[in-house]
Amino acid sequence: MIIYFTGTGNSRFVAERIAEVTGDKVLDAAQYTRIRETAAFTEDSRYIFVAPTYISAPPAAFMEFIRGSIFPDDAKAYFIMTAAGSMSVSPAFCEQIAADREFTYMGTAEVIMPQNYIAYFRMGTPELNRGKIESARQRIEELSGIINAGQRFPETRLKRWEYISVKSIFKTYYRVFMSAKPFRVTEGCVGCGRCARICPLGNIEMKSGRPVWGKACTHCMGCINLCPEEAIEFGRLTRNKPRYHGPGK
Ligand SMILES: Cc1cc2nc3c(=O)[nH]c(=O)nc-3n(C[C@H](O)[C@H](O)[C@H](O)COP(=O)(O)O)c2cc1C
Ligand code: SF4
Ligand code: SF4
Numbered sequence: 001m002i003i004y005f006t007g008t009g010n011s012r013f014v015a016e017r018i019a020e021v022t023g024d025k026v027l028d029a030a031q032y033t034r035i036r037e038t039a040a041f042t043e044d045s046r047y048i049f050v051a052p053t054y055i056s057a058p059p060a061a062f063m064e065f066i067r068g069s070i071f072p073d074d075a076k077a078y079f080i081m082t083a084a085g086s087m088s089v090s091p092a093f094c095e096q097i098a099a100d101r102e103f104t105y106m107g108t109a110e111v112i113m114p115q116n117y118i119a120y121f122r123m124g125t126p127e128l129n130r131g132k133i134e135s136a137r138q139r140i141e142e143l144s145g146i147i148n149a150g151q152r153f154p155e156t157r158l159k160r161w162e163y164i165s166v167k168s169i170f171k172t173y174y175r176v177f178m179s180a181k182p183f184r185v186t187e188g189c190v191g192c193g194r195c196a197r198i199c200p201l202g203n204i205e206m207k208s209g210r211p212v213w214g215k216a217c218t219h220c221m222g223c224i225n226l227c228p229e230e231a232i233e234f235g236r237l238t239r240n241k242p243r244y245h246g247p248g249k
Pocket of ligand 1: 053113
């Protein structure tokens with residue numbers, strides 16, 4: 001089974017392309033994370049977790065979901081991180097989850113995809129994004145082949161000091177920077193509710209036809225990038241920035 005977490009669809013794209021080769025079922029973790037639930041998986045012996053890199057690590061909500069869910073004994077676990085630049089020390093976090101859950105750890109691999117962190121970064125041009133997605137297709141094929149052959153992903157070299165520094169800022173970053181407070185909706189909003197349906201943490205409620213953000217934001221950037229009317233801003237930081245509409249759109 002392939003279980004993914006996504007904000008703007010990059011990780012779903014990767015999960016679905018892998019499934020085309022491996023034949024695994026694909027599950028969106030949002031159906032559980034949205035309602036703060038965990039799950040019990042009993043059928044499969046191999047799990048492929050796909051998620052975006054957030055500040056050099058897997059998203060905290062996804063890690064919590066895996067840690068809290070039930071999996072069969074001796075399940076094999078592959079981790080695939082999508083990233084705009086580098087998955088960095090994510091493998092250290094994934095290996096730790098595998099150890100905690102007593103999975104057979106099959107490794108962590110990176111797939112470079114377009115940048116979606118519109119709040120703090122420049123978005124790629126459509127051309128650059130198309131190029132990244134094309135290169136990703138080849139990478140996904142390579143990783144699918146490794147999975148199908150039952151092999152481990154090649155080991156990645158990690159800098160211990162980098163892991164320690166990411167761990168030390170992790171909680172502070174989530175607490176201080178991953179706030180939904182700066183989100184606001186403009187007059188362009190047509191009340192379609194897409195932002196609320198997309199949010200993987202169920203952090204948006206529609207009130208009188210307008211989105212209202214709660215406190216459980218993980219900065220996935222789904223609401224702001226995928227609003228069909230581009231009617232969401234993050235303070236002044238996103239004014240006149242092109243939105244990233246996800247792969248294949
Ligand atoms: C909160 C946040 C933090 C991010 N941190 C990193 C990072 O540390 N390194 C990196 O290469 N990309 C980073 N990115 C970019 C995403 O990992 C990348 O665009 C990913 O493919 C998005 O996947 P999704 O569409 O499935 O959500 C970050 C994006 C967000 C929203
Ligand atoms: S997705 Fe955009 S247009 Fe639709 S309700 Fe949300 S803010 Fe309004
Ligand atoms: S509120 Fe927006 S940015 Fe925050 S988790 Fe939900 S969809 Fe993502």
